[in-house]
Amino acid sequence: MGGLRTAGDLVARAQMGKKLKIEDAKKYVTKKLGIDLETMTDECAMKELREKLDIGSALSTVGHSKGIAAKARIATLCDFEIDCVKKFFEKTKPSGASSTSE
Amino acid sequence: MRVGSGRLIKMTKEQIKDDIQSGANEAAEKAHISELSGSDVDQITEIMTEPTLTVGLEPGREIVLTTDGSYMKYGGIARYAGVPMSKEQALWTSERVLGFDTMDLGTTDYSIKPVKSIIVDEAVEVENCQLLSIVPLLYGAMPNLGIYYQSLGGKWPSPVDLLKKGKVAEAKETQVNAAEDLTTDITYVARVMHQAGADGINLDTTGAAGDAEFYATLQGVENVVKETGMAVEVGMSGEMIQGMHMELNYNGKRLAGLWVHEQGKLVAQAGASIFGPTVNTRLGKSFPWNVGYSVTLVKKCVEETPIPIHVNMGMGVCGIPMVETVPVECASRAAKAMVTVANVDGI
Numbered sequence: 170m171g172g173l174r175t176a177g178d179l180v181a182r183a184q185m186g187k188k189l190k191i192e193d194a195k196k197y198v199t200k201k202l203g204i205d206l207e208t209m210t211d212e213c214a215m216k217e218l219r220e221k222l223d224i225g226s227a228l229s230t231v232g233h234s235k236g237i238a239a240k241a242r243i244a245t246l247c248d249f250e251i252d253c254v255k256k257f258f259e260k261t262k263p264s265g266a267s268s269t270s271e
Numbered sequence: 272m273r274v275g276s277g278r279l280i281k282m283t284k285e286q287i288k289d290d291i292q293s294g295a296n297e298a299a300e301k302a303h304i305s306e307l308s309g310s311d312v313d314q315i316t317e318i319m320t321e322p323t324l325t326v327g328l329e330p331g332r333e334i335v336l337t338t339d340g341s342y343m344k345y346g347g348i349a350r351y352a353g354v355p356m357s358k359e360q361a362l363w364t365s366e367r368v369l370g371f372d373t374m375d376l377g378t379t380d381y382s383i384k385p386v387k388s389i390i391v392d393e394a395v396e397v398e399n400c401q402l403l404s405i406v407p408l409l410y411g412a413m414p415n416l417g418i419y420y421q422s423l424g425g426k427w428p429s430p431v432d433l434l435k436k437g438k439v440a441e442a443k444e445t446q447v448n449a450a451e452d453l454t455t456d457i458t459y460v461a462r463v464m465h466q467a468g469a470d471g472i473n474l475d476t477t478g479a480a481g482d483a484e485f486y487a488t489l490q491g492v493e494n495v496v497k498e499t500g501m502a503v504e505v506g507m508s509g510e511m512i513q514g515m516h517m518e519l520n521y522n523g524k525r526l527a528g529l530w531v532h533e534q535g536k537l538v539a540q541a542g543a544s545i546f547g548p549t550v551n552t553r554l555g556k557s558f559p560w561n562v563g564y565s566v567t568l569v570k571k572c573v574e575e576t577p578i579p580i581h582v583n584m585g586m587g588v589c590g591i592p593m594v595e596t597v598p599v600e601c602a603s604r605a606a607k608a609m610v611t612v613a614n615v616d617g618i
Contacts, residue, residue, distance in 0.1 A: 170333045170372050177372030178406040181335045184579045184616065185373075185407055185471050185502035185544050191334055191579065191616035206331050225405040227367050236403035243405070252501070253401040253468030 173227040175215045176202070182249050201247045222246060272319070273601060275554040275561050275587075277594035287559045288316045294556065294563030302510075302530040304571045307563065307612070315566065315608050319559050325603040334610055335617035336372045337504055337545065337581050339411050339475040340381050341365060348379055359400055366406050375411035375473050376400060382415035383456050383474075384425075390460065394467035401468045409504065410464040411473035414457065414491070416484035419449035426452070430483075430515060446516045450487035457491030461499060471502035471544065478534075479508040481515030482526040485534070489521045489541045496542030505538045506547030506583050507531070510568055531568050535576030545617070548572045549583040552593055558601055562590035562608050570613040581617035582609050 170177030176198055183194035199209050202222070208214045219226040224246060225239030234242055237257050244251040259265045272282045282290070291312050299306040307315075318326060342361040344351050356364070358376055365371040376396055378386055386393055393410070400408055422429035427449045433442035461472045472495060478485040492503050512534065514527025521537050529537070531548040538546045550565040569589065573580045587593035590605035609615045 170335055172370040172372045172406055173366060174370040175333075177333075177335060177370070181337070181372045181407050181617075182470075184335055185504075188544050188578045194335075194579070194616075210330060210333050227370060229367070236405065237401065239405045250500075252465065252470065253398075256468050257402075 170210065171212060171215075173219070173225060174212045176209045179243065179247055180209075182243070182247065182251075186249055198247065273558045273592050273598060275552045275556050275558070275592050277592035277598065280557065282557065282559070284316065284320050287319050287557075288312060290557045290560040291315050291319070291563035294560040294565075295567040298550075298564045298567035302532070302568055302571070304530075304532065304567070307567050307570070311566070311570075311612050312563070314612055315559070315562060318604050318607050318611070319562070321604075324600050326600075326607050327603065328607060328610055332610055334615060335579075335581070337409070337473065337547075337617060338365075338371065338373060338375050339473055339506060340377060341371070341374050342376055343379065343381070358396055359403075362400050362404055362408070366404055371406060373407045373409065373470075374404070375409040376469075377411040381411065381413055381475070382418060383412045383453065383460055384415065384418055386412055386460050387456060390463050394463050397464055397467040397469050407470040407502075409471040409473040409502075410460070410469045411475055412460065413476040413479070414453055414474055414484050414488045415476070416446075416449055416453050416480035416487060419452055420445070425449070443516050443518065446481075446483035447519075450483045450490075450519075453484070453487035454490040454494065457488065458494040458498065461491075461495040461501060461503075465499040465501050469501065471504060473504040473506065475506040475547070476508040477505055478512050481513040482519050483516045485512050485526050485529075486516075486519040486521060489537060492538070492541040492543050502544040503542065504545040504547060504581065505541075505543045506581075507534060507549040510548070510550040532571040532575045535572045535578075535580065539576055539578045543578060545579050545581050546572075546576055547581045547583050549588050550590075552587045552589070552591060554593055558590060558592060558604075561592075562605050565589040565605070566608050566613045569609060569615060573614050573616070579616035582613070582615045584609065584618050 179198045180194045183197045223234045241254045295307040342358040345361040362374045419425040420429040427445045430442040477488045512529045517527045535546040
């Protein structure tokens with residue numbers, strides 16, 4: 170689908186996490202992003218939207234969310250359970266230090 | 272056109288259509304499923320005879336790509352590109368330059384069993400990648416039951432050696448023992464990758480050692496989903512489960528002899544999120560024949576499986592000729608047929 174150039178990563182997460190077939194997965198993501206299908210697969214429109222939502226894009230623009238920060242925003246925006254994001258937030262709590270670091 | 276071995280041949284439009292129909296008929300007869308409709312055959316014929324080198328989809332029909340061994344295609348591995356780049360670099364190149372929807376990590380061997388001795392190193396790579404990547408990241412490995420047998424350095428007597436001596440009961444017993452070990456290993460590897468933050472597990476080339484391997488994988492999927500809640504993708508090794516044991520069942524269904532549409536239902540019952548059917552390319556048949564054969568089987572699988580279907584489409588499977596440098600005109604035509612006629616959810 171174009172991954173970060175469009176919304177391929179988000180549709181993939183809808184399939185993996187919610188077991189949605191392709192049409193339902195696309196509908197789920199378009200609803201969450203408030204866009205239509207045509208926009209979701211348009212690289213130009215999606216670059217602007219992804220930057221506006223700050224959910225990461227194919228370009229590493231200075232100041233925009235990347236990596237785990239972008240995924241944290243995706244988890245909230247699309248209501249996805251992203252395990253590494255949950256673990257990251259657990260680790261950043263004062264009580265989140267690993268047992269071997271005590 | 273080409274044949275399944277990749278060799279170029281000349282075919283008329285009528286010959287192409289006849290071969291698609293012939294492949295579709297053979298698939299329907301073998302798997303006891305309905306044949307492709309006349310309009311389906313016409314549609315594949317049109318795809319085959321489009322004048323451009325590559326063909327594409329209508330806007331809006333895009334599908335998701337998941338991968339197996341994706342990082343390997345770039346890196347310093349002799350059978351692939353051999354570019355001196357790390358797995359992390361391969362992942363980020365795929366994500367940001369090539370626009371992949373997902374990626375996976377794994378070992379060079381790409382089997383579950385060898386992961387155990389280096390699992391901490393593998394898990395750290397997953398952790399590192401998850402910090403700086405955005406697309407879903409799976410950890411991939413083949414169940415590969417064959418390496419649990421003594422003939423390939425494993426612990427259990429080889430069922431093939433036992434069968435050669437007429438020891439049928441012992442051959443069955445050794446497969447069950449090996450399958451139990453494999454289930455334990457799938458569960459262990461998935462547990463550690465879950466702790467490292469992987470988005471899912473991709474069990475690829477499942478069933479290569481027959482029904483016992485499929486049995487162990489289904490049990491493993493059940494364990495992984497119950498214990499971690501992680502997404503699991505199960506890709507297959509062939510269109511029919513080989514009966515090496517013959518009497519293993521899952522949810523009351525005998526596994527030996529199951530075709531792709533029946534495999535998918537069991538994978539969904541086990542709790543997997545994505546099923547990857549595979550149909551083996553016949554080297555002596557034409558590319559149109561192989562596509563007709565594959566699309567017939569996969570279309571039925573899509574209709575009967577409640578989870579997304581990501582069909583395996585690479586060298587030697589689902590119509591693609593058995594060559595490592597896959598001809599682009601074949602890859603794009605087979606993929607278009609799978610999306611527009613079989614209605615797959617991904618590749």
